Amino acid sequence: MNDSLDMRFLAARKKYIEGRFSMLNDMQRQAVLTTEGPLLLLAGAGSGKTTVLINRIANLLRYGHGSEGKEIPDFVTEADVRFLEELSADPSENERVRADGLCALEPVKPWNIIAITFTNKAAGELRDRLETLLGEGAGDIWAMTFHSACCRILRRNIDRMGYTGSFTIYDSSDSERQMKEVLKDMGLDDKTFPPKYVLSVIGRQKDRLISPEEMLENSRGSSDLRLTQIAKAYAAYQKRLKDNNALDFDDILYVTVKLLQQEPEVREYYQRKFQYVLVDEYQDTNHVQYLLTSLLSGHWGNICVVGDDDQSIYRFRGATIENILSFEEQYPGARVIRLEQNYRSTQSILDAANAVIAHNLGRKGKHLWTARQGGAPILVYEASDESSEGNFVAGQILAGSKGRNFKDYAILYRTNAQSNALEYAFKRNGVPYKVIGGTRFFDRAEVKDMLSYLCVINNRTDDLRLARIVNNPPRGLGAKTIETVQRLAEAENKSLYDVLSDPYSYAPLEKSAQKLLQFSALIDGLAKLLEDGMSLPEFYDELLVRTGYADMLSSKPTEENKTRLENVRELKSSIHAYMANTAEPSLAGFLEEIALYTDLEQYSEGDNTVVMMTVHSAKGLEFPHVFLVGFEDGLFPGMRAIGDQEEMEEERRLCYVAITRAKETLTISHARQRMIYGRTSSALPSRFLREIPEECIEKRGGYRAEPQRSMTYEKRSVSSNGYLSGALRANSAPSAPLPDYNKGDMVMHAAFGRGLILSVVKMGGDALLEVAFDDIGTKKLMAKAAGAHMKKL
DNA sequence: CGCACCACAATTTTT
DNA sequence: TTGTGGTGCG
Numbered sequence: 153m154n155d156s157l158d159m160r161f162l163a164a165r166k167k168y169i170e171g172r173f174s175m176l177n178d179m180q181r182q183a184v185l186t187t188e189g190p191l192l193l194l195a196g197a198g199s200g201k202t203t204v205l206i207n208r209i210a211n212l213l214r215y216g217h218g219s220e221g222k223e224i225p226d227f228v229t230e231a232d233v234r235f236l237e238e239l240s241a242d243p244s245e246n247e248r249v250r251a252d253g254l255c256a257l258e259p260v261k262p263w264n265i266i267a268i269t270f271t272n273k274a275a276g277e278l279r280d281r282l283e284t285l286l287g288e289g290a291g292d293i294w295a296m297t298f299h300s301a302c303c304r305i306l307r308r309n310i311d312r313m314g315y316t317g318s319f320t321i322y323d324s325s326d327s328e329r330q331m332k333e334v335l336k337d338m339g340l341d342d343k344t345f346p347p348k349y350v351l352s353v354i355g356r357q358k359d360r361l362i363s364p365e366e367m368l369e370n371s372r373g374s375s376d377l378r379l380t381q382i383a384k385a386y387a388a389y390q391k392r393l394k395d396n397n398a399l400d401f402d403d404i405l406y407v408t409v410k411l412l413q414q415e416p417e418v419r420e421y422y423q424r425k426f427q428y429v430l431v432d433e434y435q436d437t438n439h440v441q442y443l444l445t446s447l448l449s450g451h452w453g454n455i456c457v458v459g460d461d462d463q464s465i466y467r468f469r470g471a472t473i474e475n476i477l478s479f480e481e482q483y484p485g486a487r488v489i490r491l492e493q494n495y496r497s498t499q500s501i502l503d504a505a506n507a508v509i510a511h512n513l514g515r516k517g518k519h520l521w522t523a524r525q526g527g528a529p530i531l532v533y534e535a536s537d538e539s540s541e542g543n544f545v546a547g548q549i550l551a552g553s554k555g556r557n558f559k560d561y562a563i564l565y566r567t568n569a570q571s572n573a574l575e576y577a578f579k580r581n582g583v584p585y586k587v588i589g590g591t592r593f594f595d596r597a598e599v600k601d602m603l604s605y606l607c608v609i610n611n612r613t614d615d616l617r618l619a620r621i622v623n624n625p626p627r628g629l630g631a632k633t634i635e636t637v638q639r640l641a642e643a644e645n646k647s648l649y650d651v652l653s654d655p656y657s658y659a660p661l662e663k664s665a666q667k668l669l670q671f672s673a674l675i676d677g678l679a680k681l682l683e684d685g686m687s688l689p690e691f692y693d694e695l696l697v698r699t700g701y702a703d704m705l706s707s708k709p710t711e712e713n714k715t716r717l718e719n720v721r722e723l724k725s726s727i728h729a730y731m732a733n734t735a736e737p738s739l740a741g742f743l744e745e746i747a748l749y750t751d752l753e754q755y756s757e758g759d760n761t762v763v764m765m766t767v768h769s770a771k772g773l774e775f776p777h778v779f780l781v782g783f784e785d786g787l788f789p790g791m792r793a794i795g796d797q798e799e800m801e802e803e804r805r806l807c808y809v810a811i812t813r814a815k816e817t818l819t820i821s822h823a824r825q826r827m828i829y830g831r832t833s834s835a836l837p838s839r840f841l842r843e844i845p846e847e848c849i850e851k852r853g854g855y856r857a858e859p860q861r862s863m864t865y866e867k868r869s870v871s872s873n874g875y876l877s878g879a880l881r882a883n884s885a886p887s888a889p890l891p892d893y894n895k896g897d898m899v900m901h902a903a904f905g906r907g908l909i910l911s912v913v914k915m916g917g918d919a920l921l922e923v924a925f926d927d928i929g930t931k932k933l934m935a936k937a938a939g940a941h942m943k944k945l
Numbered sequence: 946c947g948c949a950c951c952a953c954a955a956t957t958t959t960t
Numbered sequence: 961t962t963g964t965g966g967t968g969c970g
Contacts, residue, residue, distance in 0.1 A: 270959070270960085271959065271960080272959090272960085297959085297960070298960080299959085299960045300960090321960090323960075324959090324960085400960095401959080401960045402960090404960080405960095436959090465957075466957080466958075466959085468956080468957060468958085469957085469958065469959075566956070566957075567955095567956055567957075568956085568957085569955080569956090589958090592958095623946095626946065626947090628946090630946075747960090748960060749960090750959075750960070766956090766957065766958090767957080768956090768957050768958065769957090769958080787956095790956055790957085791956090792956075793956095802957095806957080828955095829954090829955065
């Protein structure tokens, strides 16, 4: 082929590949087709970031670097060029196959791509969407979290680092318990050295790749005397973990990076393997994660990071916005593409978001826009206190939802503690809701207990987990006995299990020998079941029975124990889920999966209920209607942030995240006074409110004339003026008379429609109604609150 | 060992 | 106000 034909081919190839991504907007397409070298994708909220990621991978798999490359395969003929040039926008199947063959330039193998995310949820979604788009082969792509990717590398190669491939993973509470012991052994007072704090200091060291020895060295010149102690604790802690063949979450990254740095063979293997490295949510990466991705992409240099510096809200756990801000310096020749078209929100919402975030200095700068103009203004409501705020929100939802699409609504707040007042209001008003967050499933004591049993059965030398369960349920092996065992084990450099399963060899254990043997027989007996091929779920049932754990819970059937038993049983469904996804299920495999998969209770669209969560947990989600509550100075932004530039910018980003969750409407509320730590304190509207342009806002509420009242009186009266208060002046809302509802009355409710009162139970100055609604079934409502939305027929 | 009692603290959260 | 963790008693 001659030069001009070459040019024609390149143009036609580019045009064809572009055509294959015609469903994307220009910027998105550019992001997909930019395959080579470092690429920073600044993806604004709602800009179709994941779509781009998926399509970018699809492009790599189908066309390799065809969209950018200048090479031309030898087999291309003039006829081929003409064919491509004349190809219609909507080719037939055959034409498409031929064109694909012509345009593909070293298509990438799935196993040469790694796409790293933060959460298991994100990784799972990525895998699902890849599979939908690409079919089977997608499974070979490394689409996983930082931690699971590192684990996979470590399982193969960690022996070079002084651990063995069957290492266990400590979660934060395991780490804390271990650290507590370390500090106690060192004779450090846990007031001056809170385990959590010590661990966080150590975590920062690991993030900077500083070893215990280096930290000790560094601490010598320091004015903070505690640092030397912490450095020593760091060394002792690491020794313990190594002795137990355990890694904590920070170690997983730290050791992987150390391994890749120290071992050229291992490094080169993975560097060659990963031709393309993609990193999602890059604004959330910390330093060690930067090092990891930079190492992995070290050979081919094809690193694509996707993120939004304006949505970086995890500084407190080590995320550094610097990674995104200095990407271009760290990767010379990097290209930057901004995705600013938003497909989620109305213009009013985006105007507000843009205006707020523009006040930040440390940012790359972006301006979100949407093709859909207009939209309802942002409603700003001033409530008298948190209870009236709750009633307002509940009322708005009832009025807007007509009792149907509760799942279209989300309530976002800065702190978890705020959910309480809202829950009360929602219960009073009969609005179904679900609170996301709080104690997670795998953090519950009973679940950890069962997992500890499984860990010990899987690995007898897991001292930490063994200590947890050896006397749970109580077996007469009290603290004293365990301490003795620990002392003996330490002296002989053996595991706890080694000692307690052989009590007659140790004089001090004579008294408890019988009980100790019973315990080790229990563990051995259970392990035998698995060896004999019992299935995991069956085995788990047996575990519940033989350990006496199930008995312990069911013998005292308190409400609490019932939920515990449920949780313990629920773990069995995790086992089933694991079995369903795994070719060769094993206890060890299950435990490994569980160790890195802790978020069983994340938000997923399920029931038709309103959801309540912190702004942090809402990141990445979207809802038609969003309520941002508690928008007050001191709460959002929090007290700690006021007067600290960096912190304030983080709060502002958080605010930006909150605003950009909304698709159709955003309602912001703040209360004039609020109960905090049992004290009522007054508050001013958030300073961020003033950063939202006036013309985006419609104000409501306002309680200037609200008289001071006694607590109880206040609580009851606000519910009556809750959502109607925009219309009713506060002064004209005296104590609401209890509406006269009787059993058998027909009522019409604003949201739930027609209903029949089944029962009336007087409660204080109020009454609990049970109402059978024609459309949605029976509901329990408080008469006073519900009265605002309901009339007798 | 289990329970009651008191002191104390208290953003945000994933792995 | 709420929840947790530690201590001391029966």
